[in-house]
Amino acid sequence: MSDAEAQAVREVKIGNTEGLHARPVMRFIDVASRFQSKVSVMNVTRRGEKVDGKSAMQMMLLEATRGCVLRIEACGSDAAATVEALAALVESGFHQA
Amino acid sequence: MEILRGISVAPGVAIGEAVVLEAEDYRIPYRTVPAEEVANELSRLASAFEKSIDELDKQAVWLNAHLGHDAANVFEWHIGVLKDERLRGSIEAMVREELAAAAYSASTVMRKYQQRFLQMSDPLLVERIRDVQDIERRLLRNILGEAREDLAHLSKPVILVAHDLSPTQTAQLAETKVAGIALDAGAATSHTAILLRSLGRPGVIGLKDVSSRVSGGDLVIIDGSNQLIIANPNEATLDEYRQREMAFVRLADELDELKGLPATTLDGHRVYLCSNIEFPREARVGIAKGSDGIGLYRTEFLFLRPEGAPTEEEQYKAYVEAIRGADGRPVTIRTFDLGADKYTQQRSYEQERNPMLGLRSIRYSLQNLDMFKVQLRAILRAASHGQVRMMFPLINSLMEFRQAKMTVHDTIEDLEETGVQVRKDIPIGMMLETPAAAIQVKEFCREVSFISIGTNDLIQYLLAVDRGNERVSQFYSPSHPAVLHVLRDVVQACTQSRVDCSICGEMAGQPLYTLFLLGLGLQTFSMAPANIPEVKKLIRLVTMAQATRVAKRALSFETDRQVTNYLRDETRKVLPEDPI
Numbered sequence: 001m002s003d004a005e006a007q008a009v010r011e012v013k014i015g016n017t018e019g020l021h022a023r024p025v026m027r028f029i030d031v032a033s034r035f036q037s038k039v040s041v042m043n044v045t046r047r048g049e050k051v052d053g054k055s056a057m058q059m060m061l062l063e064a065t066r067g068c069v070l071r072i073e074a075c076g077s078d079a080a081a082t083v084e085a086l087a088a089l090v091e092s093g094f095h096q097a
Numbered sequence: 098m099e100i101l102r103g104i105s106v107a108p109g110v111a112i113g114e115a116v117v118l119e120a121e122d123y124r125i126p127y128r129t130v131p132a133e134e135v136a137n138e139l140s141r142l143a144s145a146f147e148k149s150i151d152e153l154d155k156q157a158v159w160l161n162a163h164l165g166h167d168a169a170n171v172f173e174w175h176i177g178v179l180k181d182e183r184l185r186g187s188i189e190a191m192v193r194e195e196l197a198a199a200a201y202s203a204s205t206v207m208r209k210y211q212q213r214f215l216q217m218s219d220p221l222l223v224e225r226i227r228d229v230q231d232i233e234r235r236l237l238r239n240i241l242g243e244a245r246e247d248l249a250h251l252s253k254p255v256i257l258v259a260h261d262l263s264p265t266q267t268a269q270l271a272e273t274k275v276a277g278i279a280l281d282a283g284a285a286t287s288h289t290a291i292l293l294r295s296l297g298r299p300g301v302i303g304l305k306d307v308s309s310r311v312s313g314g315d316l317v318i319i320d321g322s323n324q325l326i327i328a329n330p331n332e333a334t335l336d337e338y339r340q341r342e343m344a345f346v347r348l349a350d351e352l353d354e355l356k357g358l359p360a361t362t363l364d365g366h367r368v369y370l371c372s373n374i375e376f377p378r379e380a381r382v383g384i385a386k387g388s389d390g391i392g393l394y395r396t397e398f399l400f401l402r403p404e405g406a407p408t409e410e411e412q413y414k415a416y417v418e419a420i421r422g423a424d425g426r427p428v429t430i431r432t433f434d435l436g437a438d439k440y441t442q443q444r445s446y447e448q449e450r451n452p453m454l455g456l457r458s459i460r461y462s463l464q465n466l467d468m469f470k471v472q473l474r475a476i477l478r479a480a481s482h483g484q485v486r487m488m489f490p491l492i493n494s495l496m497e498f499r500q501a502k503m504t505v506h507d508t509i510e511d512l513e514e515t516g517v518q519v520r521k522d523i524p525i526g527m528m529l530e531t532p533a534a535a536i537q538v539k540e541f542c543r544e545v546s547f548i549s550i551g552t553n554d555l556i557q558y559l560l561a562v563d564r565g566n567e568r569v570s571q572f573y574s575p576s577h578p579a580v581l582h583v584l585r586d587v588v589q590a591c592t593q594s595r596v597d598c599s600i601c602g603e604m605a606g607q608p609l610y611t612l613f614l615l616g617l618g619l620q621t622f623s624m625a626p627a628n629i630p631e632v633k634k635l636i637r638l639v640t641m642a643q644a645t646r647v648a649k650r651a652l653s654f655e656t657d658r659q660v661t662n663y664l665r666d667e668t669r670k671v672l673p674e675d676p677i
Contacts, residue, residue: 025174026174029177057178060222061213
């Protein structure tokens with residue numbers, strides 16, 4: 001039970017030039033969808049709302065351009081691994097997606 | 098079962114499955130479904146999502162193979178959005194909780210997102226609106242039914258349902274198995290309606306939201322005679338309409354028997370019923386329906402095609418085809434009537450604020466002399482193949498008529514210089530369709546060979562009603578006493594000056610006005626070929642004395658309602674069994 005409610009949070013800065021546009025959003029969702037945890041993402045820089053990290057439409061609403069800081073939250077049995085993988089993806093510049 | 102009322106474009110009954118054309122940029126109106134329909138609506142939604150994703154997957158494979166993966170990647174996000182469970186969840190919730198129709202729910206949710214993108218500061222993200230619109234359209238098309246590209250390959254007759262059709266799209270229907278038409282938009286005298294009428298297939302327009310109320314595959318009855326459509330009829334209604342469909346075929350056969358007989362009144366007064374045509378091949382159709390010639394050949398429809406203006410040779414061939422189709426009977430060719438809602442608006446960089454009062458018809462021709470002369474050359478060359486007359490649309494002043502006529506003479510000289518012999522005495526007339534021309538009719542009579550009254554524009558300008566605007570089109574009434582008086586004055590002036598006068602607006606083909614127009618002394622009527630048999634039947638059952646009396650009485654009323662009621666009563670006395 002306690003595992004299922006595990007939470008993890010990380011803040012990462014967008015480093016790639018194009019920011020969180022269509023293709024990076026799809027990379028993000030690909031990775032997020034491999035995990036059980038619920039993922040929510042917030043654009044700290046713009047003080048925006050929290051969106052579903054597995055929704056292609058909502059992720060696009062983050063308006064996350066280069067330099068913005070994202071707060072990635074995961075909630076579920078694999079929360080820590082989820083956040084780890086997503087943060088790595090963002091920091092790598094979405095593998096030059 | 099659902100009954101919707103609109104405006105009829107062509108009488109008759111058609112029954113078939115609906116094909117709904119893609120919803121372009123218009124709002125899907127709010128519609129709820131009964132609670133027991135929710136499951137159906139949700140499965141309609143689910144299969145629309147599935148189909149949309151499938152289409153995009155296939156497209157991505159194709160793009161990847163032909164243009165590389167950069168091109169294919171453009172649609173990656175589209176697929177992502179269609180697979181977005183949260184998005185689909187909120188659309189489904191709207192159907193389930195608010196009992197909203199699938200199309201409305203999908204459109205509402207997608208438009209909320211479009212609004213969000215619109216507020217963004219990053220121009221690249223604002224561009225995302227186009228993608229969302231694209232996804233919305235694809236989804237709606239898959240919810241509402243078939244796509245337009247399939248129309249040419251229909252295997253069985255269908256009922257075409259759409260928000261609106263452009264004149265070009267309508268023209269293309271001629272070659273399809275579309276049995277009946279239902280449109281949200283439209284007024285009885287719009288160019289789309291005119292074209293639909295000439296197709297002769299039952300149609301109802303101005304239904305406001307039929308394209309969102311009917312889904313692809315629904316069984317639909319078009320009742321053009323009673324201006325309504327019935328979606329998903331019950332068994333009893335369907336049986337009734339199947340019988341009416343048969344009865345309609347019988348009536349058509351009965352009227353068909355009249356085709357070899359002249360339109361002569363009981364007391365031997367000969368009337369000429371000609372056809373209005375848009376396409377050269379219709380000339381033959383009109384003659385087959387018993388018409389006495391082509392009273393109005395609307396040549397602008399040659400121009401309404403994706404390739405743009407036709408060459409002189411293309412025009413020449415079309416005119417010759419129409420003239421040959423008329424088989425020795427007179428053919429009146431009207432020079433192109435472009436402008437307003439046709440052709441020129443799409444091509445001008447600055448859209449006119451008031452195109453009906455703008456650069457249209459003869460004004461457009463005189464400002465585009467090169468294009469005009471190409472047409473005149475083609476008409477003049479074709480004229481040697483038959484009994485041809487030429488007329489100009491929307492003549493509003495003597496100067497305009499003189500200038501147009503001068504252009505014809507210049508063109509004749511040009512042709513002769515290059516060794517082409519043409520008929521110099523081709524009769525040149527005018528369409529009388531503005532109040533100014535009606536007031537100056539006596540002056541015009543001194544210069545024109547003939548006058549053809551175009552009632553559609555004449556009524557619109559006389560009554561200051563945009564015939565294409567559904568909100569005021571009810572004020573567009575040929576029965577308005579002012580219209581009747583102007584018609585009387587024009588016919589009188591022409592009779593006194595011995596100038597040939599005919600009538601070629603929609604009014605000429607409406608049996609309701611036949612007795613009145615006949616009574617004014619008009620001898621030539623031009624109308625959609627489909628209307629000829631019924632008007633002929635009516636004329637053959639009355640005397641001139643009777644018609645003159647009706648016209649005189651009709652002119653004595655003060656309101657259009659009185660006029661309409663009176664004319665309906667008089668017409669019913671002659672044709673008790675026909676719906677007028």
